[in-house]
Amino acid sequence: MASRKESTSVSSTAMASTGGTLDSPVKQIQIEGLVVLKIIKHYQEEGQGSEVVQGVLLGLVVDDRLEITNCFPFPQHTEDDADFDEVQYQMEMMRSLRHVNIDHLHVGWYQSTYYGSFVSRALLDSQFSYQHAIEESVVLIYDPIKTAQGSLSLKAYRLTPKLMEICKEKDFTPEGLKKANIGFEQMFEEVPIVIKNSHLINVLMWELEDKSTVADKHELLNLSSSNHLEKSLQLLMDRVDDMSQDIVKYNTYSRNLSKQQQQKHQYLQRRQQENAQRQSRGEPPLPEEDISKLFKPPQPPPRMDTLLIAGQINNYCQNVKEFTSQNLGKLFMAEALQGHN
Amino acid sequence: MSRFFARSDSESEESSSDDEITDKAPGATFKQSLLLSDDEEDTKRVVRSAKDKRFEELTNLIKTIRNAMKIRDMSKCLEEFEQLCRAFLKSKNIVDKEGIPPFYIRLLADLEDYLNQLWEDKEGKKKMNKNNAKALSTLRQKIRKYNRDFESEIAAYKENPQESADEEEEEKEPEDSGSSSDSEGEVSSKSFLKKKPEAPSEATKFLKTAKGSGDESSSSDEDDDDGDWSPSDTGSSSETSDKEEENALKRKRLVTFLKVQRAQDTEKPGVRKEERKKKPKQKEQIEEEAEEEGGWEKVNRGVPLVKEKPKMFAKGTEINTAVVVKKLNEILQARGKKGTDRAAQIELFHALAAIAAENNLGQGILVKIKFNIIASLYDYNPNLAAFMKPDMWKKCLDCIDELLDILFEHNNIFIGENIAEDSENLAVSDQPFRVRGCILTLVERMDEEFTKIMQNTDPHSQEYVDNLKDEGRVCGIVDRLLTYLENKGSTEEICRVYLRRIMHTYYKFDYKAHRRSLGLQGETKSEQDQEESKEESKEESKEESKGESEGEDSAVIMDRLCKFIYAKDRTDRIRTCAILCHIYHHALHSRWYQARDLMLMSHLQDNIQHADPPVQILYNRTMVQLGICAFRQGMIKDAHNALLDIQSSGRAKELLGQGLLMRNMQERNAEQEKIEKRRQVPFHMHINLELLECVYLVSAMLLEIPYMAAHEFDARRRMISKQFHHQLRVGERQPLLGPPESMREHVVAASKAMKMGDWRTCHSFIINEKMNSKVWDLFPEAQRVREMLVRKIQEESLRTYLFTYSSVYDSISMATLSEMFELEMPTVHSIISKMIINEELMASLDQPTQTVVMHRTEPTSLQNMALQLAEKLGNLVENNERVFDLKQGVYGGYFNRDQKGGYQQKQSYQRDQKSYQQKQSGYQRGGYRNQNQGNY
Numbered sequence A: 001m002a003s004r005k006e007s008t009s010v011s012s013t014a015m016a017s018t019g020g021t022l023d024s025p026v027k028q029i030q031i032e033g034l035v036v037l038k039i040i041k042h043y044q045e046e047g048q049g050s051e052v053v054q055g056v057l058l059g060l061v062v063d064d065r066l067e068i069t070n071c072f073p074f075p076q077h078t079e080d081d082a083d084f085d086e087v088q089y090q091m092e093m094m095r096s097l098r099h100v101n102i103d104h105l106h107v108g109w110y111q112s113t114y115y116g117s118f119v120s121r122a123l124l125d126s127q128f129s130y131q132h133a134i135e136e137s138v139v140l141i142y143d144p145i146k147t148a149q150g151s152l153s154l155k156a157y158r159l160t161p162k163l164m165e166i167c168k169e170k171d172f173t174p175e176g177l178k179k180a181n182i183g184f185e186q187m188f189e190e191v192p193i194v195i196k197n198s199h200l201i202n203v204l205m206w207e208l209e210d211k212s213t214v215a216d217k218h219e220l221l222n223l224s225s226s227n228h229l230e231k232s233l234q235l236l237m238d239r240v241d242d243m244s245q246d247i248v249k250y251n252t253y254s255r256n257l258s259k260q261q262q263q264k265h266q267y268l269q270r271r272q273q274e275n276a277q278r279q280s281r282g283e284p285p286l287p288e289e290d291i292s293k294l295f296k297p298p299q300p301p302p303r304m305d306t307l308l309i310a311g312q313i314n315n316y317c318q319n320v321k322e323f324t325s326q327n328l329g330k331l332f333m334a335e336a337l338q339g340h341n
Numbered sequence B: 001m002s003r004f005f006a007r008s009d010s011e012s013e014e015s016s017s018d019d020e021i022t023d024k025a026p027g028a029t030f031k032q033s034l035l036l037s038d039d040e041e042d043t044k045r046v047v048r049s050a051k052d053k054r055f056e057e058l059t060n061l062i063k064t065i066r067n068a069m070k071i072r073d074m075s076k077c078l079e080e081f082e083q084l085c086r087a088f089l090k091s092k093n094i095v096d097k098e099g100i101p102p103f104y105i106r107l108l109a110d111l112e113d114y115l116n117q118l119w120e121d122k123e124g125k126k127k128m129n130k131n132n133a134k135a136l137s138t139l140r141q142k143i144r145k146y147n148r149d150f151e152s153e154i155a156a157y158k159e160n161p162q163e164s165a166d167e168e169e170e171e172k173e174p175e176d177s178g179s180s181s182d183s184e185g186e187v188s189s190k191s192f193l194k195k196k197p198e199a200p201s202e203a204t205k206f207l208k209t210a211k212g213s214g215d216e217s218s219s220s221d222e223d224d225d226d227g228d229w230s231p232s233d234t235g236s237s238s239e240t241s242d243k244e245e246e247n248a249l250k251r252k253r254l255v256t257f258l259k260v261q262r263a264q265d266t267e268k269p270g271v272r273k274e275e276r277k278k279k280p281k282q283k284e285q286i287e288e289e290a291e292e293e294g295g296w297e298k299v300n301r302g303v304p305l306v307k308e309k310p311k312m313f314a315k316g317t318e319i320n321t322a323v324v325v326k327k328l329n330e331i332l333q334a335r336g337k338k339g340t341d342r343a344a345q346i347e348l349f350h351a352l353a354a355i356a357a358e359n360n361l362g363q364g365i366l367v368k369i370k371f372n373i374i375a376s377l378y379d380y381n382p383n384l385a386a387f388m389k390p391d392m393w394k395k396c397l398d399c400i401d402e403l404l405d406i407l408f409e410h411n412n413i414f415i416g417e418n419i420a421e422d423s424e425n426l427a428v429s430d431q432p433f434r435v436r437g438c439i440l441t442l443v444e445r446m447d448e449e450f451t452k453i454m455q456n457t458d459p460h461s462q463e464y465v466d467n468l469k470d471e472g473r474v475c476g477i478v479d480r481l482l483t484y485l486e487n488k489g490s491t492e493e494i495c496r497v498y499l500r501r502i503m504h505t506y507y508k509f510d511y512k513a514h515r516r517s518l519g520l521q522g523e524t525k526s527e528q529d530q531e532e533s534k535e536e537s538k539e540e541s542k543e544e545s546k547g548e549s550e551g552e553d554s555a556v557i558m559d560r561l562c563k564f565i566y567a568k569d570r571t572d573r574i575r576t577c578a579i580l581c582h583i584y585h586h587a588l589h590s591r592w593y594q595a596r597d598l599m600l601m602s603h604l605q606d607n608i609q610h611a612d613p614p615v616q617i618l619y620n621r622t623m624v625q626l627g628i629c630a631f632r633q634g635m636i637k638d639a640h641n642a643l644l645d646i647q648s649s650g651r652a653k654e655l656l657g658q659g660l661l662m663r664n665m666q667e668r669n670a671e672q673e674k675i676e677k678r679r680q681v682p683f684h685m686h687i688n689l690e691l692l693e694c695v696y697l698v699s700a701m702l703l704e705i706p707y708m709a710a711h712e713f714d715a716r717r718r719m720i721s722k723q724f725h726h727q728l729r730v731g732e733r734q735p736l737l738g739p740p741e742s743m744r745e746h747v748v749a750a751s752k753a754m755k756m757g758d759w760r761t762c763h764s765f766i767i768n769e770k771m772n773s774k775v776w777d778l779f780p781e782a783q784r785v786r787e788m789l790v791r792k793i794q795e796e797s798l799r800t801y802l803f804t805y806s807s808v809y810d811s812i813s814m815a816t817l818s819e820m821f822e823l824e825m826p827t828v829h830s831i832i833s834k835m836i837i838n839e840e841l842m843a844s845l846d847q848p849t850q851t852v853v854m855h856r857t858e859p860t861s862l863q864n865m866a867l868q869l870a871e872k873l874g875n876l877v878e879n880n881e882r883v884f885d886l887k888q889g890v891y892g893g894y895f896n897r898d899q900k901g902g903y904q905q906k907q908s909y910q911r912d913q914k915s916y917q918q919k920q921s922g923y924q925r926g927g928y929r930n931q932n933q934g935n936y
Helices: A002-014 A033-046 A086-099 A121-133 A144-148 A161-169 A174-180 A199-211 A214-221 A226-281 A304-340 B002-020 B026-034 B039-070 B074-090 B092-098 B102-120 B122-127 B130-159 B161-178 B183-194 B201-214 B217-229 B231-239 B242-301 B304-308 B321-333 B342-358 B363-379 B390-409 B439-455 B462-488 B491-505 B511-520 B530-546 B554-568 B572-588 B592-602 B604-610 B613-632 B636-648 B670-678 B689-710 B722-733 B743-755 B759-766 B769-774 B782-808 B814-821 B825-837 B861-891 B899-935
Strands: A028-032 A054-062 A065-073 A106-112 A138-142 A154-159 A188-191 A193-196 B413-416 B433-436 B811-813 B843-846 B851-854
Touching: A028 A033, A033 A054, A033 A065, A033 A106, A033 A138, A033 A144, A033 A193, A054 A086, A065 A086, A065 A106, A106 A121, A121 A138, A121 A154, A121 A161, A121 A304, A154 A161, A154 A193, A161 A174, A226 A304, A226 B861, B039 B074, B039 B102, B074 B092, B074 B102, B074 B130, B102 B130, B321 B342, B321 B363, B342 B363, B363 B390, B363 B413, B363 B433, B363 B439, B390 B413, B390 B439, B390 B462, B439 B462, B439 B491, B439 B670, B462 B491, B491 B554, B491 B572, B554 B572, B572 B592, B572 B604, B572 B613, B592 B604, B592 B613, B604 B613, B613 B636, B613 B689, B613 B782, B636 B689, B636 B722, B689 B722, B689 B743, B689 B769, B689 B782, B722 B743, B743 B759, B743 B769, B743 B782, B759 B782, B782 B814, B782 B825, B811 B814, B814 B825, B814 B851, B825 B843
Parallel strands: A028 A065, A028 A193, A106 A138, B413 B433
Antiparallel strands: A054 A065, A054 A106, A138 A154, A154 A188, B811 B851, B843 B851
16 A cells, blocks of 8 residues: 555656645645545446546645545436535535534545546636635546556646636636746646555555455556557547647637737828828827727637646646556566566 | 590591692502502602601601590690600601691690680699699690691681591592501401401401402492491401412402502592491490500501502512512511511512512522521511421421522522622622522521420420421531532631531431441440430431431541531631530540540630530530540549539539529529520430439449548548548438439449448449449440449459458458459459559568468557547647747747748658658568567
8 A cells, every 4th residue: 555655646746746836735635545435436336437426525634734534425417406406415415424523624526537638627617616715625536547457546636826816817818828927737736645544454454465466466467558548549639639729719819910910000100190291281180099999909719728728638648658658667577578488 | 525536537537648648649649559569659658658657656646645635644745745846847848848737737726725625624623633734734835836837727627627637538538448548447457456466457458458349340449438347347358368368469459450449539429428427437436446546556556668568569560680679678677677477577578489489580589588588487486585386497497498409509699698788689690699698697597496496395295206307307408508618608607517517416326337336346236225216216317318428427527527627717616616526426436535635635624614604514515425435434533533523513414404403593583594494405415414423423432432441540531522422421321221222322332332342242233123224224335334344343342352351361362352353363463463552552462372461561540540649739730830930920030940940840840750650660560570470
């Protein structure tokens, strides 16, 4: 278990963004083993394929460490119960838990993901509202597919303060983003996770490991993984397509903008000339007109989506990279084994 | 009442007094008005016609004024009066010569009285609306002023209105019996109205006179009068047929001409009495007056020239060329005028021709008359869209034939459009005749009429076949004209007639030549397709009738004619048409390479869009024929390319001029529709649309299916044929797939079979009973086409099979393949070699074992995916660079990178990509080898 803990923390530090957590109120997350199991169980029971499950995290903040001690799932939405009140359900759930003396402080939420595709507008919006209301809240992303391949994948994310600013102002124009000087790298920060179990459980784990044979771990060495790669590539390709489209859109926009600026410039020059002529003739200058009315600037395309897509692409790339490096390692291992035999 | 009476009375005089009032001398009037048959009169007549015209104008105006008076429409009255004054002023010189016409005076007087009466009638005036009241006062003032000039005449008239009326009546009486007349005219015209308004008024008149004069001279006038006043009598007379009338005219009229004149002279006083007696009767007929007026107008509107003219020449007149020409011109003058009876005109011409022939006036005049007959036959239909009636058409053909006979028999007749009217030589036979007129134009028009007839006949009726039989005659005429013009015509004319000939030849399949060529090979089969069988019989009949080009292949004829046109023609259009027809003919007879070369050399594809629609239609037809020809030759790709334009539009029917598509009226109004209808190609020249579509779809199938199999994973694969894909999709959408019914379903089913490499099923879908009868049998060499098709299906199925299943084979023996597809080993070998060379198939041939060894270098799906991703990323980078380029323009070298650099970078990127691919395949190959080694 310790090795696993390590691996998650290693992978989390691999994210370039983790460095910038200085001013964040949460620097570390400690998760109870119970929470992890509950999340996994929730997905196994309710989520299939690309469906996503969500739930609420409960816990409390100790210094700069967020301890997540419990969680409860959200029921799956179906079209039949459209009038289902989530807030009501949440409050009731928390109240009930409080009655049985369980931590009832709301500290964030969790979500499963399909091949690592979670960087979306919906996630951004809900995490923003969480973080806006409860400053220390985090989102836990659980990747069931990777977990099924043998390594638990659980990551905690928070929005960076910069992104919070932008979301507060709701200024997603190219100008606004430029001013905020934000890239896709600086949108989310990953918080290192530590899984904490009681000593009794740890002892049990050691014992189990000791008993288990090597054959049980074969899954780790599985070589046929092109299906996974293909899926990732497919998703990556879709994102790339989206990206291209956005770029084209942006391109047209900026072309239009510059064209209009040129026109505006010409117009102003003409105006000036005319006014100079009029002055020389002793006539009053032409009245100033509202130029912004004459030249309505084109609607700037919202850039936040592009940023998100970039983040998502980055995410996929990391995934693929990770995956391929692991596989390459396996291949080398297999070759060495063959050579040895 | 009195008003009506006076009016009707005067009116009858006015209209008829055109002739006689003007010349006061009664004797002269008689002669002229009677028959106008003498030549001398004809000269006078010209003068008089001007007068007539003027007076007619006046009488017409007067009539409208009287009408307006009747309905108390003062403003109209005023308007007309002003016009009348102007008209009167115009005819001033005539009036000066002849004196003021009494009817004019009468109108003035009546009008003044009427106005005064109205003026007095205060009650009525109040009721009048503003406009009318105003007009009344103006008119009253005007007429007062105007009448001052005619005071004495008016006074005289007022003094004795009856008298003056009578006088005129009396003057007119003799004429009554002769030409068109007043009271008689009224009644007779009324009877016309009742029976057939179209009936030639002159005919009845003539008939009447003829009848009347045919009787005893003394009683003739009474008879005449009776006839005049009793409608039944006139009716019966007018009912008699034209022929009878003609005969009567010819004989009796000439005989009794003088007698009548004499009789009328003597009878004059008696007639006057009778006339007086009849007056009260006329009053009783007031109810019918409205009708009479209608009748009047009918008569008046008719061109007086023809009407008053007797048809043929008076007895004793020496019939010579000049006279006939004059007559001809008279008839011609009525041509195109409103109210001229065109049928009667044609009859007149015929009669004239007969007379000319009878009197041996020489061929010149005959030719001229013939020209006019044909022209008026063409004129018979005023509407351009309407087509000739069968009898007219027959007549027309006969006439042209006769004309050509004459022209062939007499070498000394020169005809031409540019011969001026006055330089014609019709009479002097020792010099060559010179006649104005263009036989070529007539024949061309005839050809167009023929097309029109064919267009307007239901193509599935017996009538159509009957009409089509005339094609032989038309061709015959064109041929005769061709031989004629080859001797006499200018180059330009020859080109035109050649084109006509070509137009009648190019679309016909030359079965004789075909059979001959087959005969040489020792084969005797008579493959006849349904559509062209008709043509064939026609062709044969034509050739038989022609005789001249019996031995000549149509190909030879086409070649000769077209080459002449290429060399000599100066108008672009004729040459274009000739080229297109030539290509079409080549294509029809499977001379693919000649057809293709001609098409390419002519460069028509570049500028055909500037041509007029009929030429474009011809071009489309030619392209289609070319495509079908290519298909027959097994050039699937060429066939597909040639047909692509026509088929992909989905408007093949319209583009080939074989029918209109249903479209809403917004896109096309009635006028346009008419124009488009006129462009349609007659049915016997149609190209079978189903055949066309089938050829297109099958060639698309043969191209597309292997292509699809080869590029299964290619993200950017293009469709070769959209239409074919559409058909496939339609086929896929069927919820329940039964056995194919239509041609399209067959092709779709065949495509599906081919996709699996199952050539036998594909073959059975493409070539079977149904498809044979629908499509393949329509080809002249159906069997050969079918064989070609089977072969193609086998080959393409083999290719498809290799593309689709190469990944599951390590190696495959060619013997197996040749067995599977029933192809000979060398063929299989060549197909596979070609595929390997084109890098379509990653394999190599193992010579000793005759097997194909697969290299397995087709990328796996993951690799494909990676390639696609690379491509997409390339696009992304490209787009991104564009953003940079733009920025650079704004911020000036922010990235310190000029346009060129960026471009080069892009290029190098693409190169990288390529080399990446190569590397990858190299790697793969290496891997394969390694594996092999490892296995061994």
